[in-house]
Amino acid sequence: MGPFGFFFRLFVGITVVIAAYFAYKIHNLTLSAPVPHLNDAEYWGPGSASNYKENTEVKPFDISVKPELIKDLEAQLARPPILQEPLEGIGFQYGFNSKYLKDVVKYWRLNYLPKWSEREAFLKQFPHFETQIQGLRIHFIHVKPKPTKGKKVVPLLLLHGWPGSVREFYSIIPLLTKPNPKSDYVFEVIAPSLTGYGWSQGSSKTGFGAIQMAIVMRNLMLRVGHEKFLVQGGDWGSLIGSNIATLRPQNVLGYHSNLCNHRHPLSTVYHVARSWLPGVFVKEEHEDFFKTFGENLFYMMEESGYFHIQATKPDTIGTALLHNPVGLAAYILEKFSTWTNPKYRILEDGGLTKRFTMDELLDNIMIYYVTNSITTSQRLYSESFNIASFALNMDGVHVHVPTGCARFIHDLLHSTDTEVAVKFKNLIHSTYHKEGGHFAAMEVPQILYDDFVVYANKALQK
Structure with missing residues (x-):
């Protein structure tokens, strides 16, 4: 055998080893990581x-x-x-x-208050209601x-996000708790204020992120007496709901999300490929839901500044907003503009009252x-996006409860379904809605409700 043959065999051997290594790595990525232990x-x-x-009373x-707080705000x-x-x-x-902020403040003072x-x-x-769980006062609405x-009552844990609150659910709760001729089920709704949000007490200890909050919500x-229940959520509610289904699947009848996303490495590979070649991975009728790689990168850089601040220095920005009603309104309502429709950025009023009433928006601010x-509320970012949380590898743990994904x-x-799966x-349920944005429960409650009912009928009959 000449030197060419030797080097050819060496090249083939190295190529086979490298291919086997990557095949091994990819195979490992398809396996479920162990469920982390939480107390x-x-x-x-x-x-x-x-x-x-613990006082277990509900x-x-x-x-x-207090009237004096309203007077001070005035x-x-x-x-x-x-x-x-x-x-x-x-x-x-x-x-x-x-300019528009002056109008908002004027309405707040002269019309709303x-x-x-x-x-x-x-x-x-x-x-x-309120109850004490793991040292924290937890507030919740229970309808x-x-x-x-002929209708079976099913418990439903309804979870909001930031900068929302339980106010997001005031239009969808009546829909969920009334019988629907298209469904065999009607829902008993438990809608808590997330820990550190609204009337729910925030943690006094470091290390309380979305993973730990999932245990509190479960x-x-x-x-309240429910060993098994459905979960629905968007924004933080989506992540916390996913964490409940990951950590305590024995309690979850099904999980429905209107922000279907996770950070598994294999999903990231699919995401990058789809961003570069959307025509290959996305059906033509859904292409307008997905941005190209460049569009997505630019959009996230432009819209994620709040995230970096809250994930690193939540107390600094919190201090700037605490007891500062004008600043608080500007900071929160800006998200209700852009996250409802990014095209509203070019409007002087941010399109805020195109999809919401000013009273609805100010209820949430209040x-x-x-x-x-x-x-x-902002500390949840710093406690969830850190080395300790990532080390638990929640994204690597497979979830087998019936799952539904509604995209607005x-x-x-x-x-895409490939990424989610x-x-x-x-x-078992995947939909695309040509109307609606980030605050779907508040903006398009009927559409979200209809989607959830279709999903629930599938999940509960399995």
Whole structure:
């Protein structure tokens, strides 16, 4: 054999070894990672756990606001706002337009606050409760349907995100709790304020992220008497719901999300490939849901600044917004503009009242303001996106509970079924909606409800 033959065989041998190595790695990526162990009773309240004895009572919770707080807010809003004029011809491209912000503040002071008793009564229309779990006061709305012949009642854990609140669910709860001739099921809704949001107490300890919150939310469902339940969520609610299905699948009848996303390496490979070659991986009728690689990169750089701040220095930005109603409104409402439809950025009013009423938007702002929860809500980012959380490898654990994915065209990002199925091995429902954005439960409640009912009929009959 000449030298050429030797080097050829050497080349073939090296190629085979490299190919085998990558095949081994890819095969490992298709396997499920082990479910991480979490303590169901870990204490997150102030001080030492040694003196803590959990009060398991579930009792009504009064969300009334002290009149002096409303008076103080009126006084703050009455001060002439000192704002920088926007650049000429600019809408919301640089953030909240200061010209329109003056209109929002004026409406808040002269139209909204004078009818606060009416708005407060609206927020109280559903039964509110509290209980103590793992050292934290947890607030939740609990609405039971009226007994209806021929309809099976199914418990549903409904989870919101940031910068939303339980206010997002006020239009969909009545739909979920009333019988539907197209479904054999009606839903008993438990809608908690996420820990550190609204009336739910924030953790006093570091290390409390979306994974740990999943345990608290699951424990809440056990506390109200439900060993098995459905989960629905968007934004943080989607991730927390996914974590519940990952950590405690024995309690989850099914998981439905309107933000279907995870960070499994194999899913990322599919995502990059799809971004470069959308025509290969996406059906033609769904192409407008997905951005090219360059579009996606530019969009995320432009819209993720808040994420980096809150994931690194939540207390700094929280301090800037605490007891600062004008700043709080600008910071939160800007997201309700761009995340509802990115095209609204070119509008001076951000298109805010195209899909929501100003009262709806201010209800949500008021929940953050009267509970002083903006800082604790933002800490969820820093506690969820860190080395300790990533080390648990939740994205690598397969989920086998019946899963549904509803995509709304203007949401921040989307994943194909191939990407979703890397983690969720029982994807039984996948839809694309040409209307709606990030806050689907609040913007298009009927569409989200109809989607969920179709999914639930499939999941519960399995």
